[in-house]
Amino acid sequence: MSDAVFVRNAPAPALSPPASLVGPLGWARANLFSSVASSATTLILAGLAPWFIPQLIAWATWKAIWSAPDGAACRTAQDGACWAFIGQKWEYLLYGSYPESEHWRVNLTGAFGAILIGWLLWTGAPRKALAAALFFFVYPFVAFLLLHGAPNMGPPPADSFIFGRLLAPLWAGLSNALAVMRPALPPVDTILWGGVFVSLLVTLVGIVVSLPLGVLLALGRRSTRPVVRALSVTYIEVVRGVPFITVLFMANNLLPLFVPDAYAPDRFLRPLVGTALFAAAYLAEEVRGGLQSLPKGQYEGSAALGLGYWQAMRLVALPQALALVIPGIVNNFIGLFKDTTLVAIVGMTDFLGAMDNAMKDTVWSGPTILVTGYVFAGIFYYVVCAAMSAYARGVEKRLATGRNR
């Protein structure tokens, strides 16, 4: 049995892989022709592409009407898009009926928001704590003041001890400050708000409110305290068991019934509250999934080191759990962004609502207006969603390279 003894004398050399594994040929094999079904799909699509892609490009470019004062040109050129319509309605699609002289306020709010979000999301940025503090605690008030304008607070309620007596000087000071600002920032009623501005605002408020609320609900659902757990479970299950439209209707019609007339929430605020509360329930389940997928050892490890509950959650469990469920969270936010189109049902003019209104303009009505409008709306929603998911992929990649080999 001399075969039983084997001793390698020279190392086996590393050879380069065969051509079928690497290069364009390898890529095509792996991605386009990996199986019979995949090959068939590739061939069918490749056969159809020369027929429909040129048509699509022609419709969107050289057959389209790019500028026109009204719908006459679009009504004659029926096999091209009517981009002139979008161009003419652009302001309305962005701002709704927000007064034109005050558009700078929306732009300024948007610019502030973009700078702060960029600061927060940019990986190597300095002073992130400051950015977070500004974004969560200062920005909402600035945004309210800019968008809504300086409100008239009126005299303090006489029957309230806290506002009428204790905080009366503060009330007066604030009231005076607002009065000084009023000429520069006249109030703009929320009924005039609309367009892309409203879609982004509802999404942003939804995200900013629902993320912390969702985390708290997730922790509540895993709590060992029966009352906390029962409340969290009830909230999550009730909200998840109800369609979003119902939540919107309830927020719109029921919220005013629960509070005195003087404090009845603004008709714009109600759907905002509804959206955020709705999103929080879904987010809570997402976060709970992340918390549950952590090995028990992570909790025991932090407990054994003497970390208290909130420390263990904040420093050990949540950073890992949230990183695990980023795809799900972003999925929720994308859903939230698209769900904002439903606020049109309770009388808000979001981007899609503004588009619908614009399409009703008789000056422009014509056979190509509907298609153009909806294609444009589709592209808008797609671009925003794609940007969100691209960001999420970037984050996932960064976390993966940092932590695991």
Add this chain to the structure above:
Amino acid sequence: MSQSVGKKAGPAVEFVGVNKWYGRFHALRDINMSVARGERIVVCGPSGSGKSTLIRCVNKLEDHQQGAIRVDGVELTESPRSVEAIRRDVGMVFQNFNLFPHLTVLENCTLAPIWVRKKPKAEAEAKAMELLARVRIPEQAGKYPGQLSGGQQQRVAIARALCMEPSIMLFDEPTSALDPEMVREVLDTMVELARSGMTMMVVTHEMGFAREIADRVVFMDAGEIVEVNAPAPFFDAPQHERTKAFLSQILR
């Protein structure tokens, strides 16, 4: 060696008539034992004998239902404050390391000193580097746990526990999840720690380690302590039938 043996007199850990149940299952039965300061105890026994449960009761990762456990003379109660105080003083090393994968090795070591002991960051980092040097992996401080071998991870876990400057260290099968070639480096670290005078309770199947380091070996079976003895007589002349059967199975 910077770990000071506690100043208080009396035993480091004391079990008095401890009983524990998981549902209807009687997991720990009438445990009476006391661990002196600076003493090294090795707990062994077949799987399911309650040895891990026993040491997990010391820092209240498990609750006991009857009897008293005193750590540094302080009785373990339900009060979260007393539990956290005990955990600050009792370090634990787990079978599966339980390092925090989202933090670097250095951050793993400084997390609890900074947040629980409220140490300044620079001081906590200096201490952590000193202990990482002691477990011979200071060069890995900037890496994430996932980039280290099992043996290295377990040594980081030991350093992390020592960063809290505990007076008692618990080891729950620290080498059971390791590839065989990495067991030695972890045991060497533990031997060094034992020689420094640390009070240690170690659940392990490493009988060579027990023989070399333990002051007493505790043999458990079916939730009860069956035999306690110094290592030499324990291994050479076991008294109880169950001890004999167990030893004959693991020592071939």
